[in-house]
Amino acid sequence: MIRADHISKAFEGRTVLDDITVEFDTGKTNLIIGRSGSGKTVLLKSLVGLHDVDSGKIFFDDVCYTDLNFRQRKDIRKDIGMIFQGGALLDSSTVRENVRLPLDLFTTMSEGEKRDRVSFCLERVRLTGADHLYPSELSGGMVKRVAIARAIVLNPRYLFCDEPNSGLDPQTSVIIDNLIHDITKEFNITTIINTHDMNSVMEIGEKIVYIHEGHKWWEGTKDDILHADNPELNDFVFASAMAKRAKSVAK
Amino acid sequence: MIKLLESIGRYVLLLGKVFSRPEKMRIYLRRIAFEIEALGFNSISLTAIISAFIGAVVALQMAITLESPFIPQFMIGYATREVMVLEFSSTVVALILAGKVGSNIASEIGTMRITEQIDALEIMGVNSASYLILPKIVATVVFFPLLTLFSIFVGIVGGYVIAAFTGIMLPGDYIEGLFYCFEPFSITYALVKGAVFAFIITSISAYCGYYAKGNSLEVGRASTRAVVSSSVTIMIFDLILTQIMRV
Numbered sequence: 001m002i003r004a005d006h007i008s009k010a011f012e013g014r015t016v017l018d019d020i021t022v023e024f025d026t027g028k029t030n031l032i033i034g035r036s037g038s039g040k041t042v043l044l045k046s047l048v049g050l051h052d053v054d055s056g057k058i059f060f061d062d063v064c065y066t067d068l069n070f071r072q073r074k075d076i077r078k079d080i081g082m083i084f085q086g087g088a089l090l091d092s093s094t095v096r097e098n099v100r101l102p103l104d105l106f107t108t109m110s111e112g113e114k115r116d117r118v119s120f121c122l123e124r125v126r127l128t129g130a131d132h133l134y135p136s137e138l139s140g141g142m143v144k145r146v147a148i149a150r151a152i153v154l155n156p157r158y159l160f161c162d163e164p165n166s167g168l169d170p171q172t173s174v175i176i177d178n179l180i181h182d183i184t185k186e187f188n189i190t191t192i193i194n195t196h197d198m199n200s201v202m203e204i205g206e207k208i209v210y211i212h213e214g215h216k217w218w219e220g221t222k223d224d225i226l227h228a229d230n231p232e233l234n235d236f237v238f239a240s241a242m243a244k245r246a247k248s249v250a251k
Numbered sequence: 252m253i254k255l256l257e258s259i260g261r262y263v264l265l266l267g268k269v270f271s272r273p274e275k276m277r278i279y280l281r282r283i284a285f286e287i288e289a290l291g292f293n294s295i296s297l298t299a300i301i302s303a304f305i306g307a308v309v310a311l312q313m314a315i316t317l318e319s320p321f322i323p324q325f326m327i328g329y330a331t332r333e334v335m336v337l338e339f340s341s342t343v344v345a346l347i348l349a350g351k352v353g354s355n356i357a358s359e360i361g362t363m364r365i366t367e368q369i370d371a372l373e374i375m376g377v378n379s380a381s382y383l384i385l386p387k388i389v390a391t392v393v394f395f396p397l398l399t400l401f402s403i404f405v406g407i408v409g410g411y412v413i414a415a416f417t418g419i420m421l422p423g424d425y426i427e428g429l430f431y432c433f434e435p436f437s438i439t440y441a442l443v444k445g446a447v448f449a450f451i452i453t454s455i456s457a458y459c460g461y462y463a464k465g466n467s468l469e470v471g472r473a474s475t476r477a478v479v480s481s482s483v484t485i486m487i488f489d490l491i492l493t494q495i496m497r498v
Contacts (some may be wrong), residue, residue, distance in 0.1 A: 044372075073376075074376040075376075076375060077376035082374045091368070160374075
């Protein structure tokens with residue numbers, strides 16, 4: 001479980017997150033949705049510790065993350081996997097080296113064990129035979145898969161994904177979404193996905209938090225979202241004419 | 252002025268992070284070896300070309316300038332050696348490398364910053380400053396003094412070649428000049444300068460890249476800032492070291 005308790009964050013006097021309290025459940029794919037510039041990426045980066053919040057507290061299970069110093073946070077960070085929007089793979093390393101890096105730095109595994117673990121993770125994301133390639137030689141979907149493999153290589157308890165299917169075609173997006181969802185269930189991870197892709201919401205969203213202008217505006221499940229009467233949420237979710245027609249038909 | 256002080260403060264804090272205890276020494280040693288190749292060995296050809304030509308030009312200029320029956324010919328070899336050892340091979344080579352290596356470091360780390368690769372390392376629990384910058388600093392501080400020695404040697408050979416093939420002086424006189432009033436400490440002085448300048452180039456360039464923000468334009472600006480700042484700092488420290496270590 002990850003819990004944000006009344007967190008706020010401002011950049012140069014501009015409030016981006018305003019008194020947000022939210023809880024993300026273990027073993028579920030939790031989605032943060034919202035328009036571009038609504039503050040969802042800042043929320044995700046604050047949860048993960050890349051931004052220090054101005055006020056409020058963040059808890060990873062029972063541990064108050066915001067009260068920890070750099071060294072203490074390191075222990076929790078080893079339990080965190082993160083998939084960045086652009087993949088954030090190290091350009092100078094091959095696929096195998098990218099996935100292997102956390103093992104090299106934080107485990108005492110033998111060479112053979114590391115090799116097996118990396119192979120397992122690459123097979124898990126259905127990416128075999130690309131070990132020797134560099135990120136520049138991969139397609140967008142492959143980059144995301146390597147990023148997922150790297151994120152799960154240390155068996156994380158928490159998985160953060162920042163727009164994991166941005167820039168991908170609809171079919172590949174579904175594959176990536178399902179992969180993240182399956183991994184969440186398989187390893188009982190607390191997964192938080194930042195997205196504005198409504199297909200993802202309807203496919204894998206078990207708990208959805210809608211952020212609007214830095215505030216938590218709504219939360220519920222994917223079934224609730226179809227019947228919600230929050231006007232801002234409806235404007236966001238049913239933005240296209242086709243979606244509006246679909247909703248009226250559903251009603 | 253406040254901005255400058257702010258930058259110096261951030262630079263010192265970054266160095267504090269860089270020199271904190273490495274996660275795993277074996278990984279760092281591997282990265283140091285990689286950086287020695289990337290930043291050191293890959294600079295050899297540029298250093299060789301520039302040093303050889305400058306050595307030849309200095310010898311030629313000296314031959315023209317010192318053309319007098321009252322000045323012995325071996326002074327050309329002596330002057331070439333002094334120019335190469337005292338200033339060219341440490342300071343001028345450092346300025347050239349500030350352009351090549353400095354911009355390379357700033358753009359590499361800057362790109363890693365804007366593509367969130369540094370964030371990815373931080374999330375993993377890696378001290379990104381130490382992981383990325385320390386191996387570069389160690390590699391250049393170890394390798395640049397060797398590059399300085401290499402530059403001195405190639406420059407002196409360049410002078411010899413021009414002396415031998417153009418007939419401006421007897422090669423024997425040139426060699427006699429090389430050993431005239433030779434002060435071994437001047438080599439130590441050149442090596443110390445090489446190491447200090449290596450630290451300046453690498454740490455300042457890494458600092459510029461590490462705090463790059465925004466897009467590819469910003470990476471370009473960080474790269475330019477790295478070259479300008481390290482060049483100016485090299486000149487300031489050249490003056491300081493010359494004063495301190497007066498040969």
